[in-house]
Amino acid sequence: MKETEFLIVGQGIAGTHVAWFLEKAGRSFHIIDNAHAQSSTKIAGGLINPITGRRFVKSWRIEDLLPFAKTTYQEMEEFTKMPLFKELAIIRYFQSIAEGNNWVTKTAYEGYEKYLRTDPLQQDLSEIINDSGGYGIVNGAKVQVGPIIHFFQQYYLQKERLHQEQFDYSQLVIQNEGVQYKDIHAKTLIFCEGFSAKANPWFTALPFESAKGEVLILKIPQLSISYIIKKNQFIVPLEKDLFWFGSNYEWDDLTNIPTAKGKAYLEERLADILKVDYEIVDHLAGVRPVLKDRRPALGRHPAHRSIAILNGLGTKGASIGPYWAKHLVDHLLEGTVLDTEVDIGRFFN
Ligand SMILES: Cc1cc2nc3c(=O)[nH]c(=O)nc-3n(C[C@H](O)[C@H](O)[C@H](O)COP(=O)(O)OP(=O)(O)OC[C@H]3O[C@@H](n4cnc5c(N)ncnc54)[C@H](O)[C@@H]3O)c2cc1C
Incomplete structure (x- = not known):
C-alpha cells in the first residue's frame, strides 16, 4: 500500500505544474499518466502571445499571468539545467488595411508599450514571406513545453512516483477522508486530464467546448x-x-x-x-481543453471534497498553467479563497 497526500491524474502542463508546486511545498504525491504521445501539451507550440485577435487586445490577465509564468519557468530552468523560457518577438503580418490601422491605434494606448513595438525588422524577408500588408512586432515568448513534460516524466519515473497507465475511473473509491485507487491511498486526488476529463464521471458538469x-x-x-x-x-x-x-x-x-x-x-x-x-x-x-466560458476550472468537488481538478487551460496552457496551478495548490494546502472567475463551483450552482 502506498500512502500519499496527493494523487495527480494526468501529467500535461496542468499536472506537471501542480506537481512542481507540491514538491516545492515539500508535500508527498504520486502521478498516474497514460503517456499519450499526442496530449495537448506535447504538440503545443508553447507560444505566449500577450496581444491577441484582430483588434490587438491584451490577453486575459496577462499582467499577472506572464510575470508569474516567467519566474516559474526560470526556476524550472535552474532545476532542470535546460533552457525552457525565451522571450521572442512575434512578427504580426497584417491581413487587411483595417488590421494595420488597429495596430497603429493600439500602439498609442497606455499599457501597450511593453507589448507592441514599431521598430522595423533587421532582416529583409520579402523574398521568403508574403509581407504585402505590412507588419507590427509583439513582445512574446516561447516555452519548451515538450521538454518540460519529458524531463519531469523521467524525473518522477526515477523517483517511482509516476505510474504510466490509464486511470480507470471505476476503480476509484472516494472515502470521507481521502481516496483509494488500487494500492494507492491519498488524502486528495487532483484530476488534470485535459480534454479527456470529458469522460470523468464526477465532473460531467464541466461544459467542454474543446x-x-x-x-x-x-x-x-x-x-x-x-x-x-x-x-x-x-x-x-x-x-x-x-x-x-x-x-x-x-x-x-x-x-x-x-x-x-x-x-x-x-x-x-x-x-x-x-x-x-x-x-x-x-x-x-x-x-x-476549452470550457464554454473560456476560463480555467479549479478547486475541490463541491460534494466529494477529497477530489479536486485543474482543467480548462484552453489555448493558453503555457502562459496560464503556472499561475492557476499555484492558485489551486495554495487553496488545497492553506485554504486560500479561490478566485470566483476560475472556481469550479461556478458549474455546480
Ligand atoms: C495544436 C495545439 C496547439 C497549441 N499551442 C499552444 C501554444 O502555442 N501555447 C499555449 O500556451 N497553448 C497551446 N495549446 C494549448 C495547450 O496545449 C493546452 O492549454 C494545455 O496543453 C492543456 O494542458 P493539460 O495538462 O490540461 O492537458 P493535456 O496536455 O492534454 O494533459 C493531460 C494529460 O493527462 C493524461 N490523461 C488523460 N486522461 C487520462 C487517464 N484517464 N489516465 C491516465 N492519463 C490520462 C494525458 O495523456 C495527458 O498526458 C495548443 C493546443 C493544441 C491542441
Whole structure:
C-alpha cells in the first residue's frame, strides 16, 4: 500500500505544474499518466502571445499571468539545467488595411508599450514571406513545453512516483477522508486530464467546448529566423531549418488523429505566407481543453471534497498553467479563497 497526500491524474502542463508546486511545498504525491504521445501539451507550440485577435487586445490577465509564468519557468530552468523560457518577438503580418490601422491605434494606448513595438525588422524577408500588408512586432515568448513534460516524466519515473497507465475511473473509491485507487491511498486526488476529463464521471458538469488543432512540422531550408511569424497561423522556429506551423480549430472531430482536411487547410494558409519551398516532416493533432466560458476550472468537488481538478487551460496552457496551478495548490494546502472567475463551483450552482 502506498500512502500519499496527493494523487495527480494526468501529467500535461496542468499536472506537471501542480506537481512542481507540491514538491516545492515539500508535500508527498504520486502521478498516474497514460503517456499519450499526442496530449495537448506535447504538440503545443508553447507560444505566449500577450496581444491577441484582430483588434490587438491584451490577453486575459496577462499582467499577472506572464510575470508569474516567467519566474516559474526560470526556476524550472535552474532545476532542470535546460533552457525552457525565451522571450521572442512575434512578427504580426497584417491581413487587411483595417488590421494595420488597429495596430497603429493600439500602439498609442497606455499599457501597450511593453507589448507592441514599431521598430522595423533587421532582416529583409520579402523574398521568403508574403509581407504585402505590412507588419507590427509583439513582445512574446516561447516555452519548451515538450521538454518540460519529458524531463519531469523521467524525473518522477526515477523517483517511482509516476505510474504510466490509464486511470480507470471505476476503480476509484472516494472515502470521507481521502481516496483509494488500487494500492494507492491519498488524502486528495487532483484530476488534470485535459480534454479527456470529458469522460470523468464526477465532473460531467464541466461544459467542454474543446477544439482540436492540427500542426505541421516543416523543413524550410531558406528560412532562418530567431522570432515567431504570425499571419493567420504561427511559424515557430524549432531547430536548424525545422519549424512548428499551426494551428487550425475543429470542433466536431475531437480525436487526436491528424486528417487530410486539416493538412489541406494548413497548406492553404502556408501558401498565403511562404514564397519558398518547404517539406512536411510531421503532422500532429491534439485537443485543447476549452470550457464554454473560456476560463480555467479549479478547486475541490463541491460534494466529494477529497477530489479536486485543474482543467480548462484552453489555448493558453503555457502562459496560464503556472499561475492557476499555484492558485489551486495554495487553496488545497492553506485554504486560500479561490478566485470566483476560475472556481469550479461556478458549474455546480
Ligand atoms: C495544436 C495545439 C496547439 C497549441 N499551442 C499552444 C501554444 O502555442 N501555447 C499555449 O500556451 N497553448 C497551446 N495549446 C494549448 C495547450 O496545449 C493546452 O492549454 C494545455 O496543453 C492543456 O494542458 P493539460 O495538462 O490540461 O492537458 P493535456 O496536455 O492534454 O494533459 C493531460 C494529460 O493527462 C493524461 N490523461 C488523460 N486522461 C487520462 C487517464 N484517464 N489516465 C491516465 N492519463 C490520462 C494525458 O495523456 C495527458 O498526458 C495548443 C493546443 C493544441 C491542441
